[in-house]
């Protein structure tokens with residue numbers, strides 16, 4: 132018997148509502164002998180407006196003590212663009228070295244997709260989470276004048292690329308199709324592109340059973356809509372991963388069902404699990420938000436903490452619910468209740 | 477009466493075949509009193525293998541004398557990734573300051589799309605062509621070691637952003653819907669993002685009739701598959717433009733019909749027109765390539781040179797052909813002949 136010590140960050144907009152359902156399902160999924168302890172944090176727009184703070188060193192120290200973090204959504208139109216993204220979301224990913232950003236896509240029978248012909252979609256994107264154009268490197272000179280120059284520096288290291296590429300190979304190796312696609316733009320971004328390609332080819336030698344493939348990011352977006360069934364595992368850089376995972380979510384059931392894990396496989400720091408969608412302030416507080424993406428993020432959290440059977444049970448409950456969902460409109464709470472009931476049964 | 481002095485670069489793979497059709501249609505479209513003079517250049521993989529050259533200063537001097545350039549496709553698997561892209565395609569865009577990269581998307585009735593429900597798609601992307609992450613800035617240290625660091629620097633200037641943003645506003649102003657969407661990632665790439673956003677908002681003041689909108693690039697990919705009808709004109713950075721125009725092509729009939737213009741509106745240098753697709757070596761020489769994208773690029777070329785009526789005639793011929801195309805398989809030549817016949821009639 133042991134306990135899970137979970138940090139909960141509901142955040143802004145619909146975050147509160149969807150996180151409540153995630154916790155409901157988590158409680159239903161855990162074995163009796165596992166004690167769930169949660170501590171709630173008030174990060175996001177409210178705290179920023181009240182105190183000017185987004186994420187302090189003391190916050191990081193406090194968060195660090197938990198086994199994992201469940202996040203709803205952070206972001207509000209009342210806060211200037213970039214403040215909460217750079218000051219909270221990215222700060223946390225960097226501080227806790229969340230270098231494996233895991234984003235599975237699976238289109239279930241009966242789930243709406245904008246694509247014709249309901250293709251077979253079942254792949255996972257392993258997005259690098261701590262490098263690339265996300266480092267905040269760069270700057271501005273002569274701001275606001277006609278001579279302004281603004282730069283953004285994408286930073287890529289052999290260390291950073293290799294660990295995420297190896298993680299992706301291991302995930303591909305563990306899946307039935309054993310196929311890994313590197314997505315980059317190595318014909319234009321030749322410095323970073325050569326590093327990614329060299330490391331990818333080198334690590335491939337350690338995984339002879341994995342079939343490998345390379346696509347430029349622009350071509351990858353084409354295949355994501357014309358032939359998504361070709362993908363099994365994709366590994367890619369932070370920015371390309373941001374872009375293609377939103378597209379992947381759109382084609383495989385929408386961002387209402389897209390889960391993600393910001394993972395530090397070393398367990399030196401807690402990993403964080405969150406829906407891919409944002410805070411959707413336009414529908415907040417109305418019980419309209421779909422908590423499915425948060426519940427699927429809870430499944431990733433369970434798997435990360437070693438509760439594989441429970442993770443699989445949550446995923447099976449979601450799959451059954453989505454397949455049978457039909458056209459009936461349910462509230463956030465009703466979907467959460469239905470999922471928790473399935474998991475408990 | 478005057479003449480058009482055209483540089484023709486068939487290039488690699490299917491380039492030769494599709495350019496031949498483009499020229500056929502161009503000849504059919506031009507008024508009797510306009511003399512068409514063409515000069516063919518042998519750039520691409522063959523010349524690179526024979527001489528090691530991709531594009532010399534002498535080549536640039538020679539190309540510069542023409543009124544416009546028609547390009548088929550450049551690229552071959554026998555050449556290391558990046559050599560022809562950076563050494564020819566991008567070198568030319570930079571040398572001739574092709575800062576307006578124009579890529580229209582229109583889904584015609586009867587044309588296949590991977591999207592369900594045949595949405596109404598009719599928008600144009602204005603992609604910046606000479607800045608951003610495409611400048612070749614950056615580098616590598618400790619190459620090939622476990623301590624390698626590779627950087628890519630996105631360079632953005634007020635001068636460069638403003639001219640392309642103003643061009644996009646003017647294009648939006650000239651269209652019935654008068655709507656312009658800025659696509660960037662200003663919540664993460666805050667230095668470049670603020671420059672783009674500030675310039676966009678400032679120039680908007682000069683175009684009070686144009687409705688404006690902003691989307692993060694990841695969200696834009698979602699809307700391109702769930703609600704492409706929302707777009708009228710999009711303006712965006714070089715790399716984001718590369719990515720979303722391939723996706724735009726995929727949803728609006730495929731890269732077989734996606735045209736582009738690399739435009740220098742000042743006319744100090746010739747602009748270049750090319751299909752968005754690549755050299756497709758797997759189908760080269762078999763008469764299987766669809767020349768439609770090249771023919772639509774010829775329409776952009778005609779419009780750029782002031783032949784608006786002829787451009788519209790070429791576009792109307794393509795629209796009629798696509799709408800009536802049906803399932804019959806035609807060769808590259810047959811499609812070119814059919815389009816030329818429609819244009820001439």
Ligand SMILES: CC(C)[C@H](C(=O)O)[C@@H](O)C(=O)O
Nearest residue numbers: 216220221373407663664694
């Ligand atoms: C909100 C933003 C910082 C974030 C990102 O770009 O990573 C989001 O788009 C995501 O994909 O998690």
Ligand SMILES: CC(C)[C@H](C(=O)O)[C@@H](O)C(=O)O
Nearest residue numbers: 318319349561565566718752
């Ligand atoms: C081939 C490559 C250099 C080019 C680009 O990235 O611009 C192509 O993808 C395009 O979109 O024209």
